[in-house]
Amino acid sequence: MYKYKTNDLILRTTTSLIAFILLGFAVYLLLAGHNSPGGGFVGGLMTSGAILLMNMAYGFETVKKVLPINFVKLIPIGLAVAAATGAGSFLFKQPFLSHTFGYFHIPIFGEVELATAMLFDIGVYLTVVGVMMTIILTIANDKD
Amino acid sequence: MTNILTASENLINIAVIISFIGISISLACLLYRVITGPTQPDRAVALDSMGINLMAVAGIMSIYLVTPNLNDVILLIGILSFLSTLAIAKYLEKGVIIDRDLD
Numbered sequence: 001m002y003k004y005k006t007n008d009l010i011l012r013t014t015t016s017l018i019a020f021i022l023l024g025f026a027v028y029l030l031l032a033g034h035n036s037p038g039g040g041f042v043g044g045l046m047t048s049g050a051i052l053l054m055n056m057a058y059g060f061e062t063v064k065k066v067l068p069i070n071f072v073k074l075i076p077i078g079l080a081v082a083a084a085t086g087a088g089s090f091l092f093k094q095p096f097l098s099h100t101f102g103y104f105h106i107p108i109f110g111e112v113e114l115a116t117a118m119l120f121d122i123g124v125y126l127t128v129v130g131v132m133m134t135i136i137l138t139i140a141n142d143k144d
Numbered sequence: 145m146t147n148i149l150t151a152s153e154n155l156i157n158i159a160v161i162i163s164f165i166g167i168s169i170s171l172a173c174l175l176y177r178v179i180t181g182p183t184q185p186d187r188a189v190a191l192d193s194m195g196i197n198l199m200a201v202a203g204i205m206s207i208y209l210v211t212p213n214l215n216d217v218i219l220l221i222g223i224l225s226f227l228s229t230l231a232i233a234k235y236l237e238k239g240v241i242i243d244r245d246l247d
Contacts, residue, residue, distance in 0.1 A: 006237065011230070022223060029216065037216050046220075049227055055242045056234055140242035 008057065015057035022050035030125055031118075040121035044128025051129075052136055060140070071133035078126030085120045156207070163204045171197050188232045195225025 026046035033039030054063050086097040101115035174197065177190040199221045206214035231241050 018226075025219060025223070032216075037213050042216075042220070046223070049223060052242075053227060053230070056230055060242055060244045137242070140240075 011057050015053055019050045019054050022046055022053065026050065030121060033121060034115065034117065040124030041128055044125045045132065047125070047129050048132035048136070051133055055137070055140070060137070071130045071137065074126050074130030075134070078123045078128075078130060080123075081126060082120050082123030085116060085123060088116075160204055160208050163200075164208075167197055167200050167204065184236055185233075188229060188236065191232070192225060192229040195221060195228075199225075 023046075026043045026049075029038035029046060030040060030043030031038075033043070051063070051067065054066070058066075085099075089096060089098045099116045099120070101113055101117075104112055104114050106112050171194060174190045174194045178187050178194070181187040181190060199218050202214050202218045202221060206212065206218075234241050
């Protein structure tokens with residue numbers, strides 16, 4: 001397929017800068033989903049976009065060495081986190097999926113409201129990342 | 145004081161409408177380039193510029209609707225436009241988007 005060897009220096013340098021910005025933006029979207037637009041779904045899509053950018057710049061094998069994550073296993077882990085968040089309300093004699101929140105004091109950020117809906121969002125995030133990366137990497141694999 | 149406030153509000157409204165008209169003219173020209181581009185890279189560059197114009201539309205729309213909730217959308221459109229342009233460019237150059245091993 002390759003007629004000549006390409007030199008991707010600009011693309012690789014830009015990727016190593018932009019991928020971190022994308023991951024930071026994804027974490028921001030995940031954490032900001034309670035009071036502003038965002039949430040687990042968009043955060044997961046952004047994370048898979050960052051990993052897709054690394055895949056496009058550096059190739060499949062290199063990214064597999066850098067990020068040794070089995071994305072197929074990420075789907076049941078995310079689903080288990082979401083289901084455990086729902087089932088955890090049984091421990092406190094509450095109906096399924098009932099969430100609660102509390103105010104905690106964290107040294108740097110001060111008084112922060114932490115809700116258990118965040119854990120459900122993390123489950124959604126992991127599932128979306130797993131599904132998107134499984135789809136993309138399965139379709140892209142055509143050399144075998 | 146209220147005179148200055150209404151004057152600035154009128155100014156913002158007029159500027160927003162002029163910006164909408166300018167961006168829509170630019171989008172129409174880019175759509176012409178997408179339809180009748182002689183080569184494929186012309187169409188790719190035109191689609192990238194259309195993404196940038198969509199970011200501008202989202203920014204102007206957030207001023208028009210007086211809401212800060214569209215700021216994430218602007219960043220999102222920029223990132224997705226960059227990724228799609230990169231994928232098109234890599235497909236046109238190499239024929240594969242994600243290759244197995246580059247070295």
